[in-house]
Amino acid sequence: EAGVAQSPRYKIIEKRQSVAFWCNPISGHATLYWYQQILGQGPKLLIQFQNNGVVDDSQLPKDRFSAERLKGVDSTLKIQPAKLEDSAVYLCASLPAYTGELFFGEGSRLTVL
Amino acid sequence: DAKTTQPNSMESNEEEPVHLPCNHSTISGTDYIHWYRQLPSQGPEYVIHGLTSNVNNRMASLAIAEDRKSSTLILHRATLRDAAVYYCILRDGNYNQGGKLIFGQGTELSVKP
16 A cells, blocks of 8 residues: 655755645545644644545644645645744645544655755 | 643663553543654654553554553564654544644653664
8 A cells, every 4th residue: 555645855945935745645545634843843733634625724824834635635735935943844644534543654854044 | 632741752672671651631531542653754653542441453552541541652572663752642532523633742762772
């Protein structure tokens, strides 16, 4: 079974530039999450999708972050404009219906200079 | 969201058992106890979860206190590949809404040869 795919694995940008991350969850997984993990901390939930609808985006800084999940499959997370404090690993996870195990991708590491 | 308390770090010797404690005194009746671990430069991976009874799987065992206010993840024989950050997470049992995972700081486990 293919895992959660994320790209790019690494991205370096300057502050005020924009960046986008892509996630392809495991086939058939209805729920998709984006997490932000700053070095030395646990992952922090940014947004949760159920199919193509947003369930929880209360922790998403909406002035600069946006996310979408068109057609309820893959998803993109965008940051515009980026700030230094956005340097982190962005993790995507998916959940099959009716089971408790989340499957995480390897993450996209962002460095903002 | 219910909170968990874990030691920041623990050390173990290779091939010895490891007991990772977790306190969750404010757990509610519908909260499941989940454990995930994160190896260096990887996304978190599921280890085990339980509600009231002790649980065993190929990776580990989960011992849950009778009052459910604490639990212990048991690795029966630590290997060098078990060196990781281990997260104890309480998760709402409402899977129909894709119960989100709220991560804390976790316990960084180091394994000495």
